[in-house]
Amino acid sequence: MRKNIALVDDDRNILTSVSMLLEAEGFQVKTYSDGASALEGLNQSPPDLAIFDIKMPRMDGMELLNRVRKTQQFPVIFLTSKDEEIDEVLGLRMGADDFIRKPFSQRLLLERIRAVLRRADGGGAKGEGQAERIVRGDLVLDPSRHQCTWKGKEVHLTVTEFLLLKSLAERPGHVKNRDQLMDAAYGETIYVDDRTIDSHIKRVRRKFREVDGEFEQIETLYGIGYRYRDS
DSSP states (O other): OOOEEEEEOSOHHHHHHHHHHHHHTTOEEEEESSHHHHHHHHHHSOOSEEEEESSOSSSOHHHHHHHHTTTOOOOEEEEEOTTOHHHHHHHHHHTOOEEEESSOOHHHHHHHHHHHHHHHTTOTTTTOOOOOOEEETTEEEEGGGTEEEETTEEOOOOHHHHHHHHHHHHSTTOOEEHHHHHHHHHTTSOOOOHHHHHHHHHHHHHHHHHHOTTOOOEEEETTTEEEEOOO
16 A cells, blocks of 8 residues: 655645655655645545645645644654754654754655654564554553554553654563664664653653543653653
């Protein structure tokens, strides 16, 4: 089944060249030239993956991501310029799944897209086979459907958040340091700092507490890492 990709960039040359590349690789592509028009289209017809440029008129990629994440959890890759390192870090903490610096090679772009789609399909950061459902008391994780429930209620997680939780829940009671969590969520294609992992964990906790205000299963071991409580 062909994957749908949304491409949002104010550079017409990028829209044309990247959409031609992706369509030649078998993807279905929808393009938007600014964030404001993209927001409406993405909410009406969510793609399997979206690519956002950070610097755009009317609504930049950061604001677009913030608004999209209120209702949608499809993976997002940012396009950034070399001088936008701060924006890259902030974007990852807000819920982006990867970033690519301009100018980029077509091969690199395809590799990143396929890697993120594998993660979204349950293949994990390093492309391992389909994982089985994980049941830990009130928590149920179904990687094949990218579905997470707590006490029977669905918790909507991004690809990165899902993989972090899965890594912790696979071995309850065992501590995972931040480097191990980075590998679980991103593999070896991208480096993020400790604060980015902390921000993701904070977002996961907040989402669970919106469903259950007493959720305390993810424990912090200061200076070491995190673990899923062995109940």
